[in-house]
Amino acid sequence: VRSWFGRKVDASFLEDLEARLIQADVGVAATGRIVARVQESFADKTAGEDLVEFVRNELKALLDDPRKSTLAEAETGPTVYLIAGVNGSGKTTSIAKLSQRLKEGNRTILLAACDTFRAAASDQLEIWAGRAGVDLVKGSPGADPASVAHDACDRALARKIDVLIVDTAGRLHTQQHLMRELEKVRNVISRKIPGSPHEVLLVLDATNGQNAIRQAEIFTKSIGCTGVILTKLDGTAKGGIVVSIRQTIGLPVKFVGVGEGIDDLQPFDPSAFVDSLLE
Amino acid sequence: DMQKRLAGAIGRFRARGILTEANIQDGLKEVRDALLEADVNFQVVQEFMAEVGKKAVGAQLIRSVRPEQQIVKIVHDELVNLMGPVDPTIRFSNSGPTVLMLCGLQGSGKTTTCGKLARLLAAQGRKPLLVAADLQRPAAVEQLRLIGNQLGVPVYTEEKGDPVAVCQNGVAEANRRNLDTVILDTAGRLHVDDELMNELTRIEKKVKPHQVYFVCDALTGQDAVSSAGVFNEALELDGVILTKLDGDARGGAALSVKKVTGVPIKFVGKGEKLDKIESFDPERMVGQMLG
Numbered sequence: 164v165r166s167w168f169g170r171k172v173d174a175s176f177l178e179d180l181e182a183r184l185i186q187a188d189v190g191v192a193a194t195g196r197i198v199a200r201v202q203e204s205f206a207d208k209t210a211g212e213d214l215v216e217f218v219r220n221e222l223k224a225l226l227d228d229p230r231k232s233t234l235a236e237a238e239t240g241p242t243v244y245l246i247a248g249v250n251g252s253g254k255t256t257s258i259a260k261l262s263q264r265l266k267e268g269n270r271t272i273l274l275a276a277c278d279t280f281r282a283a284a285s286d287q288l289e290i291w292a293g294r295a296g297v298d299l300v301k302g303s304p305g306a307d308p309a310s311v312a313h314d315a316c317d318r319a320l321a322r323k324i325d326v327l328i329v330d331t332a333g334r335l336h337t338q339q340h341l342m343r344e345l346e347k348v349r350n351v352i353s354r355k356i357p358g359s360p361h362e363v364l365l366v367l368d369a370t371n372g373q374n375a376i377r378q379a380e381i382f383t384k385s386i387g388c389t390g391v392i393l394t395k396l397d398g399t400a401k402g403g404i405v406v407s408i409r410q411t412i413g414l415p416v417k418f419v420g421v422g423e424g425i426d427d428l429q430p431f432d433p434s435a436f437v438d439s440l441l442e
Numbered sequence: 443d444m445q446k447r448l449a450g451a452i453g454r455f456r457a458r459g460i461l462t463e464a465n466i467q468d469g470l471k472e473v474r475d476a477l478l479e480a481d482v483n484f485q486v487v488q489e490f491m492a493e494v495g496k497k498a499v500g501a502q503l504i505r506s507v508r509p510e511q512q513i514v515k516i517v518h519d520e521l522v523n524l525m526g527p528v529d530p531t532i533r534f535s536n537s538g539p540t541v542l543m544l545c546g547l548q549g550s551g552k553t554t555t556c557g558k559l560a561r562l563l564a565a566q567g568r569k570p571l572l573v574a575a576d577l578q579r580p581a582a583v584e585q586l587r588l589i590g591n592q593l594g595v596p597v598y599t600e601e602k603g604d605p606v607a608v609c610q611n612g613v614a615e616a617n618r619r620n621l622d623t624v625i626l627d628t629a630g631r632l633h634v635d636d637e638l639m640n641e642l643t644r645i646e647k648k649v650k651p652h653q654v655y656f657v658c659d660a661l662t663g664q665d666a667v668s669s670a671g672v673f674n675e676a677l678e679l680d681g682v683i684l685t686k687l688d689g690d691a692r693g694g695a696a697l698s699v700k701k702v703t704g705v706p707i708k709f710v711g712k713g714e715k716l717d718k719i720e721s722f723d724p725e726r727m728v729g730q731m732l733g
């Protein structure tokens with residue numbers, strides 16, 4: 164961005180700005196809108212700090228969330244968070260990190276291993292539960308995920324657990340029967356624990372491109388997502404997809420994953436995110 | 443779809459005989475946007491559009507073919523050309539076991555793909571051994587063990603140790619048991635993690651795999667070029683396997699990876715089950731990409 168300073172805001176400058184944003188996965192439409200706004204306000208002027216501030220603010224305005232990274236909690240009884248997303252996005256690992264974080268408020272945590280499909284899925288969550296020092300409810304392989312969710316809710320109520328986090332199997336939003344399965348899990352939870360799930364978090368891989376928007380759209384239609392956990396931001400992908408997702412679907416980013424360790428979860432900071440996007 | 447988009451943009455060509463630079467600009471902008479929306483890397487799109495522009499300008503308008511169909515055909519053929527040639531065969535060694543090493547970013551589908559390859563090769567009469575060299579991810583070894591069990595394919599595991607040693611010991615095991623193909627499952631890693639990238643080059647030096655495959659998630663956006671590029675520089679890849687193509691991802695990463703590394707895409711993953719692997723079909727890939 165420093166390299167922009169002193170340049171005339173002409174067609175070639177606007178093309179470079181467009182390239183920067185598209186390469187950050189901001190997408191054609193959202194980029195087009197931002198470039199048009201810059202052209203409106205700065206055409207033929209000299210690029211300087213104020214132009215950079217302008218672009219920063221355009222992006223930050225889109226990403227800001229008055230609720231910040233606070234997660235909704237139940238008035239009374241267990242709080243339930245449902246975690247979903249496509250295959251390999253980082254759901255199970257993010258749940259481990261979230262448990263670690265929520266535990267620090269002296270809350271009792273219970274995890275539900277509702278991925279009964281993939282090889283060693285519950286073993287994986289079980290190891291993480293052990294490391295986080297929290298309990299786990301799992302079913303037998305191939306069991307109906309909704310029945311595991313049902314049992315987990317029973318235990319959360321019986322033991323007066325503060326937070327129940329439900330892990331689900333990865334699935335592509337194009338797999339209708341799997342989206343129905345996910346809706347069934349959500350319905351079981353909301354019937355057993357009124358007012359739940361208190362958050363439905365969509366886990367998105369920062370390396371994903373424009374398909375993430377489709378994911379957000381369909382998962383939200385299906386189970387009412389309330390926020391995003393954006394993972395693998397410790398790589399080189401910028402995760403610009405969250406800009407369009409906020410703009411078109413309204414989902415705020417709650418947390419970002421920045422590594423494979425149990426402490427590698429940070430509350431979403433729009434300012435830091437935008438700085439990294441533009442660098 | 444692409445044809446409708448172009449029809450909107452270049453409907454006015456019909457009166458003319460030749461596609462000139464001026465009258466195809468709108469059409470080409472539509473193609474460019476479509477490729478960017480399909481997640482093809484920005485630089486790759488720029489270079490590609492320059493090539494297409496050259497081919498399109500001066501092309502005679504065929505009377506019976508609508509101009510937008512012609513541009514789509516030029517783009518389509520140029521893309522198919524870039525994505526090929528297709529070679530789903532694996533060159534097997536004729537002295538000792540053939541070693542295949544799978545690598546890639548976290549969650550791209552390596553472990554599942556190792557299972558798919560084992561199943562495919564067993565069906566071809568080979569005797570594969572799966573090697574669980576991911577000692578870092580919780581239950582990764584168990585995941586591969588379960589996959590092996592499901593397929594009736596042996597799995598070499600060590601619960602603790604060093605991934606390089608596990609790979610070497612895995613090959614020794616194959617030699618001992620007269621198994622002719624070794625499939626190494628490695629831990630997901632970032633191309634910017636020097637220590638873990640070094641681990642891969644150490645495995646390559648010690649084990650000398652006959653084939654190194656980069657497993658790439660078809661959902662990948664602009665970053666595909668960085669990750670594939672660095673893996674290729676470190677390991678000189680023999681092939682790319684594109685996973686999760688059973689969704690509605692346009693898969694532009696395929697073009698980016700091919701263009702930047704020159705490495706052929708050999709197989710695609712079309713689902714979670716172990717029979718969901720196919721040889722790469724450039725025509726179908728281009729159809730999916732152009733939406």
Ligand SMILES: Nc1nc2c(ncn2[C@@H]2O[C@H](COP(=O)(O)OP(=O)(O)OP(=O)(O)O)[C@@H](O)[C@H]2O)c(=O)[nH]1
Binds near residue numbers: 250251398419
């Ligand atoms: N570098 C990095 N890796 C991550 C991050 N989050 C998750 N991973 C890794 O991504 C891989 C997949 O993570 P999982 O938690 O198994 O993903 P998942 O969504 O539960 O996968 P499925 O259940 O199979 O759909 C693992 O190797 C994780 O260690 C992150 O923030 N950074």
Ligand SMILES: Nc1nc2c(ncn2[C@@H]2O[C@H](COP(=O)(O)OP(=O)(O)OP(=O)(O)O)[C@@H](O)[C@H]2O)c(=O)[nH]1
Binds near residue numbers: 546
């Ligand atoms: N739909 C679909 N899912 C796939 C495909 N290939 C793998 N998966 C799923 O993607 C997720 C990740 O697969 P893994 O095989 O664990 O990925 P990995 O690369 O070994 O992950 P790490 O070892 O953590 O880096 C799992 O849920 C798989 O079932 C595919 O072709 N299509």
Ligand SMILES: [Mg+2]
Binds near residue numbers: 256284331
């Ligand atoms: Mg999982």
Ligand SMILES: [Mg+2]
Binds near residue numbers: 552553576582629630
């Ligand atoms: Mg794996």
